Amino acid sequence: MKCAERALPDFGVDVDWYTTRERTYEEVLPWDHLDSGLDKDWLWEDWQDALDETEVDDCRWTPCFDCGVCPAMQTEIQVGPTGKKLLPLSVIK
Ligand code: SF4
Structure with missing residues (x-):
């Protein structure tokens, strides 16, 4: 158990609520205050793919x-x- 998990409940803080609970699309998400140019819809779908362990190319x-x-x-x-794609790397035999 980490230090925060031991200490914060004594102050009425539910660590799981902030870290691991299910979230809905409608709520303010932890990354909503960051602007890297990504669409909110795209980020949500990417997160859902990550939860499903679906790889995105x-x-x-x-x-x-x-x-x-x-x-x-x-x-x-x-x-x-060169106009050549350098990745993904191919195996040299
Ligand atoms: S998916 Fe890739 S190429 Fe398309 S807008 Fe995003 S960063 Fe650009």
């Missing part, structure tokens, strides 16, 4: 997933001067 090597970052940050995925 890296958008550098797949079609865009419309997460919102590129238009929000006015950028785009760029490939190096």
Whole structure:
């Protein structure tokens, strides 16, 4: 048991409520105050995928997933001067 888990209940703080409980889409989520350009809907779906242990491919090597970052940050995925994808790494035999 971690220090906070031992100490905070004495002050009426339910650590599980802040850390591990189920959350709903409608509530203020822990990351809502951060703005990295990601759409809230996309982040929610990505979180649900993570909970389901569903892997999401890296958008550098797949079609865009419309997460919102590129238009929000006015950028785009760029490939190096060779035009070759360097990842995923292939096995050399
Ligand atoms: S290409 Fe840009 S907008 Fe599309 S999924 Fe990747 S980071 Fe998001």
